[in-house]
Amino acid sequence: MRVLMFGWEFPPHISGGLGTACFGLTRGMSVIPNLDILFVVPRAYGDEDQTRIRVMGAADVSLDLRKMKDHHFLNDLSYIEVNSNIVPYTSPEEYEELVNKAEASGKRLVETSMGGKINFTGKYGRNLYEEITNYALVAGEIALKEHFDIIHSHDWLTFPAGIAAKRASGKPLVIHVHATDFDRSGGKVNPGVFEIEKRGMELADKIITVSNLTRNTVIEKYGIHPDKVVTVYNAVDPISDQEKLQLKRGITDKVVTFLGRITLQKGPEYFVQAAHKVLQKMDNVRFVMAGSGEMLEKMIHWTASLGITDRFHFTGFLKGDDVFRMFSISDVYVMPSVSEPFGISPLEAMQSNVPSIISHQSGVAEILNYAFKVDFWDVDALADAIYGLLNYPSLSVMFKKHGVAEVNEMKWENSGKKVHSIYKEFVQ
Amino acid sequence: MRTICLYFQVHQPFRFRRYRFFDIGNDHYYYDDYANESILNKVAQKCYLPANELMLELIKKHKGRFKVAYSLSGIAMDQFRLYAPEVLDSFKQLAQTGSVEFLSETYAHSLSSLKGREEFERQVRAHDLLIKEHFGQEPTVFRNTELIYSDEIGAMVADMGFKAMLTEGAKHVLGWKSPNYLYCNAIKPKLKLLLKNFKLSDDIAFRFSNKGWPEYPLTAAKYVNWLNQTPQKEEVINLFMDYETFGEHQWKETGIFEFLRALPASVFKRSPFTFSTPSEVSSELQVVSAVNVPHPISWADEERDLTAWLGNEMQHEAFNKLYSLGEKVHACGDEEIRQDYDYMQVSDHFYYMSTKFFSDGEVHSYFNPYDTPYEAFINYMNVLSDFEIRVNAAVDSKTDDDIARLSKIIKEKDEQLEKLEKLFATKQKTAPGRTAAPKTPSKTKSTSTVKKVPAATKKSAETKTTAAARKRPTGKKS
Numbered sequence: 079m080r081v082l083m084f085g086w087e088f089p090p091h092i093s094g095g096l097g098t099a100c101f102g103l104t105r106g107m108s109v110i111p112n113l114d115i116l117f118v119v120p121r122a123y124g125d126e127d128q129t130r131i132r133v134m135g136a137a138d139v140s141l142d143l144r145k146m147k148d149h150h151f152l153n154d155l156s157y158i159e160v161n162s163n164i165v166p167y168t169s170p171e172e173y174e175e176l177v178n179k180a181e182a183s184g185k186r187l188v189e190t191s192m193g194g195k196i197n198f199t200g201k202y203g204r205n206l207y208e209e210i211t212n213y214a215l216v217a218g219e220i221a222l223k224e225h226f227d228i229i230h231s232h233d234w235l236t237f238p239a240g241i242a243a244k245r246a247s248g249k250p251l252v253i254h255v256h257a258t259d260f261d262r263s264g265g266k267v268n269p270g271v272f273e274i275e276k277r278g279m280e281l282a283d284k285i286i287t288v289s290n291l292t293r294n295t296v297i298e299k300y301g302i303h304p305d306k307v308v309t310v311y312n313a314v315d316p317i318s319d320q321e322k323l324q325l326k327r328g329i330t331d332k333v334v335t336f337l338g339r340i341t342l343q344k345g346p347e348y349f350v351q352a353a354h355k356v357l358q359k360m361d362n363v364r365f366v367m368a369g370s371g372e373m374l375e376k377m378i379h380w381t382a383s384l385g386i387t388d389r390f391h392f393t394g395f396l397k398g399d400d401v402f403r404m405f406s407i408s409d410v411y412v413m414p415s416v417s418e419p420f421g422i423s424p425l426e427a428m429q430s431n432v433p434s435i436i437s438h439q440s441g442v443a444e445i446l447n448y449a450f451k452v453d454f455w456d457v458d459a460l461a462d463a464i465y466g467l468l469n470y471p472s473l474s475v476m477f478k479k480h481g482v483a484e485v486n487e488m489k490w491e492n493s494g495k496k497v498h499s500i501y502k503e504f505v506q
Numbered sequence: 507m508r509t510i511c512l513y514f515q516v517h518q519p520f521r522f523r524r525y526r527f528f529d530i531g532n533d534h535y536y537y538d539d540y541a542n543e544s545i546l547n548k549v550a551q552k553c554y555l556p557a558n559e560l561m562l563e564l565i566k567k568h569k570g571r572f573k574v575a576y577s578l579s580g581i582a583m584d585q586f587r588l589y590a591p592e593v594l595d596s597f598k599q600l601a602q603t604g605s606v607e608f609l610s611e612t613y614a615h616s617l618s619s620l621k622g623r624e625e626f627e628r629q630v631r632a633h634d635l636l637i638k639e640h641f642g643q644e645p646t647v648f649r650n651t652e653l654i655y656s657d658e659i660g661a662m663v664a665d666m667g668f669k670a671m672l673t674e675g676a677k678h679v680l681g682w683k684s685p686n687y688l689y690c691n692a693i694k695p696k697l698k699l700l701l702k703n704f705k706l707s708d709d710i711a712f713r714f715s716n717k718g719w720p721e722y723p724l725t726a727a728k729y730v731n732w733l734n735q736t737p738q739k740e741e742v743i744n745l746f747m748d749y750e751t752f753g754e755h756q757w758k759e760t761g762i763f764e765f766l767r768a769l770p771a772s773v774f775k776r777s778p779f780t781f782s783t784p785s786e787v788s789s790e791l792q793v794v795s796a797v798n799v800p801h802p803i804s805w806a807d808e809e810r811d812l813t814a815w816l817g818n819e820m821q822h823e824a825f826n827k828l829y830s831l832g833e834k835v836h837a838c839g840d841e842e843i844r845q846d847y848d849y850m851q852v853s854d855h856f857y858y859m860s861t862k863f864f865s866d867g868e869v870h871s872y873f874n875p876y877d878t879p880y881e882a883f884i885n886y887m888n889v890l891s892d893f894e895i896r897v898n899a900a901v902d903s904k905t906d907d908d909i910a911r912l913s914k915i916i917k918e919k920d921e922q923l924e925k926l927e928k929l930f931a932t933k934q935k936t937a938p939g940r941t942a943a944p945k946t947p948s949k950t951k952s953t954s955t956v957k958k959v960p961a962a963t964k965k966s967a968e969t970k971t972t973a974a975a976r977k978r979p980t981g982k983k984s
Contacts (some may be wrong), residue, residue, distance in 0.1 A: 268826060356527075358528065359528055359530070417921070450878070458526055461528075462527055462885075462972075463880070466888070469891075470820075470823060471823065472819035472824075473819075473820055473884070476819045476820060
């Protein structure tokens, strides 16, 4: 079986959860015998000449076909990069950085991290859709040239590509929903994005969602028949002990950490409120808000007005190893997301032996037993959970003891197998 | 003789309200009155009242040949008194028939048998007093919380004067042996043991309404047929179950009441079996052998062990912390504190914290007011934290009282001493030949007490404020 897969990013250029998930999934699927994946991604990193895309016509596709060599893969993965000038980004810092570059070169920026808000600047807005359409055109070309049995598209940016490939080849289309615009926008959906998402879902033969939470959104908000929507949970790669970075604790206080973009979707204000409540009862605890985002300033002002800044710290955006360093000095991790299709970060915290509190409004809550779950709006419950984890030791002991094992049970191979079984409904 | 021993457990916990950490030290009322009252009334309507009515009817109809036994936890009786006195009345009516035996258990439906003798005995005595008060019976047969039993617990129960005890006929304990005989404790053979026939009990309690069960639907005739199929030599079939089986776990619509109504007549008509109470069984049957139970068993879950209540770290922390306060609770002599201590010991609180059944938590979640075991744990520990503050404050204020009382005694003695000295002085003047010997012991005694005072009064000054801050909110049941 050969799969034509459309993604948005892929190693080495991973910028967000979507890339990680695509990489993990394809790797998990690579252990399945007789399954080949042809992965198509736009390429717009570094100094690619953006004039090339303008000259690209339907019969004049510029494609780089290369073989990925990765020790994780049993088979070589065929991998195609399509020149594009849409740049995915995940963090506001990165966005700032890229905007400067892009303005010089005329590139468009779009955030593709799972749950990330589609945030392209107004002057490029019209062109984003053009880019997507261009990508779709290329997809159609590839579909004509290549041999494959099924098409798999990840998230809305690649839905038109998937549809084009389906039109050109007549092969079945599976779309994979890592997030919807309802998650990203907090309810205020962008009609253009919604339209693309809905069309993709309607024309798809099967829809994979990363959680039942997202599945319900697809069914209820997009009016899709439940039979057509299947949940395949994401997984996480185990980290070795060497990778668990240890930072020496400079303080004896307990540390409670929020780590993520400081945006409406992630619920930072509930974390601040809970911190305020806990601090009224305990003084040997500190709260850390790691990350940045549009609500950062508001949060700083708010903690100041609550008078808790001596116990509440902001780190700014944390990258790579710093994330694990932060975990290594944390006693509790909190993810009070308002809407989180899946949510990989509590899994990373748990791998680092940090007990986690997550909101019921996250997909990952559906599969975790050894994590504390609260409704994001229930600040009393959140504060109570934080207090309990800090004061009644056996709870942390339990979470640490069983949490790592629970997370390590979530294997990409299993997700891959499930996706494969979905393919088999269409391909003999 | 072949006989059936029917025993029903009646229990409802006092559920805690959602008690947040910021309530600690501020609010000392722990109970969810609404949930407790509404659940009790619901179960009373669905189960206790109609089931008691049916039992009364059956006892009258069969003129003393139909017999049953109950154990009502003290907590359940407290709730009946508070919320549904008519249930208590209907049990009293049953008691008056003479065909109903009330068994002994721990007042608080607690796990105290696992924590040593003192608290356990206190609770059993308290429970037996209640039984005597309500039903005029002095229990001779003991039934421990959740049928928890071990050789040691049995020996303890024997020492307390009970002649028999009920427990589970757990397979891993009995091996090839049948539960359908009378056994005895391995340490104190005078304590007889009645073992639950879990197959035949659970056919009614758990499987009755299960449409996926090959034996569905279960009729009285079919059930009696099964009783007849047990080997002829076997003497007693112990059917032990929650009373809530009738109408609550198995709804009225399943036909459970009709089954129960038809059972005695069917037994009398189609089988040689009679009905007996546990005390009758224990005095009329011969013991066939002792049972060795070195590790505690219970009637819960497939494992028949304690892991539903004491299976994970949270349960152990909560359990140990609670019982570590026992000495202080009894030392402080505060009645409200002692009552809260009892209500906190109810085994259900620990059951709510079980993480055993993440995969198939059906039975557990059915009884559980919390969404997760973690919430149950934190809520419990918050309550316990507040309770601890109160206990410490009460102990301190008790110490204050003691000091005040002792100081008063010292003062009196000093005055007395002064008088005596004066008297002595005048007498010595008049009778110089006599010695001062009789006076000396009282003097040394009083000085030694005086010496203690400074250190203790210092402490009392510090703690007086906390004691004064402890004030119980009103609105609580009497």
